[in-house]
Amino acid sequence: MIVPAITAAFSVTYFAITIWLVRRVKLDVRSICYASVICALTVVLAGIRIPLPTGSNITCGSWIPLMVLSLVLDPRISMITGWICGILVMLLIPGWETVHWAQIFVQQLVCFSCLGYAGVFGWDKKWKVLCGTTLAVLIRIAGHVLSGVVFYSQNAWDGWGAWGYSLAFNLSSRLPEGILSIVIVTLLPLSLLRKAATAKGGRTCVQ
Secondary structure, X not given: OHHHHHHHHXXXXXXXXXXXXXXXXXXXXXXXXXXXXXXXXXXXXXXXXXXXXXXXXXXXXXXXXXXXXXXXXXXXXXHHHXXXXXXHHHHHOOOOOOOXXXXXXXXXXXXXXXXXXXXXXXXXXXXXXXXXXXXXXXHHHHHHHHHHHHHOHHXXXXXXXXXXXXXXXXXXXXXXXXXXXXXXXXXXXXXXHHHHHOXXXXXXXXX
């Protein structure tokens, strides 16, 4: 019962903070268009997978679009877009295994919307981008590991146990994908992308 309680506390705390952050979000046509494009790109990239010997897989950069949206437009828009992406990936990409209804909140809603935290520290300094993207990756890895322990323990390899299995399964894929995403996003010309995203008025669509 301890692990489910930890997972529940993690999820409730995450949603409480995230909902508080997005409580005043106001969407206009531009932000909806950007969110739609990013959502479509995320779902497509999430469907392109490189299988690993552990049974896990690495996607073709599906973490990056939501991180970029957070940094060049607004983190709150990226968080909301992440919730939509989580649902769409669950519905559209084959192979998603439903074990329990609570799995949707941890594995899908948390693990996609958390990529919006990439921009919470700002975008104008490399260290801010590094801190934000690292935070986003750590939250996502934590969500996947807890989800693996609670919902997929029956798949654990002999002698590994739920924690050992979940850590090996998820760290073999989520960690390298997260590190690669951090490196790529940090190297992008974010100031130019932000200028292009906020052109014609120079305002973001969130107040």
